Amino acid sequence: MSNVAEAPPLSLAGPVSQLARRASAVVENLRDSARAARSGERREPLFSISEAAELVGRTPAAIRDAEKDGRLPEPPRTETNRRVGYTLAQVNDMRGVFGTRPWRKPEDPCAVIAVQNFKGGVG
Secondary structure (H helix, E strand, C coil): CCCCCCCCCCCCHHHHHHHHHHHHHHHHHHHHHHHHHHCCCCCCCCECHHHHHHHHCCCHHHHHHHHHCCCCCCCCECCCCCECCECHHHHHHHHHHHCCCCCCCCCCCCCCCCCCCCCCCCC
């Protein structure tokens, strides 16, 4: 007989079950997002104020000033008072307010755009 005390058996039941629950939650979230995508639900992209400013051709400060003085509507905000983002329609409205909407003269030639997709095979 040895005088060394034996260590209690190691139990992995707690950590393994926690990991299994987390993995199940991740899989369920993936399933939900796949179902939403298949249901035809499309989410419109949102642009941050910096991205919107770049698209409009102005600075974020100019957009904030236009919102403060009423030329542009205030954007929706989260519970933490952060801007949700701007839709493409709102960006185009900003272009109208700032006079930066892209346009062509009637005598300008039509734009020809070619798109090619190299995707092949089956899913």
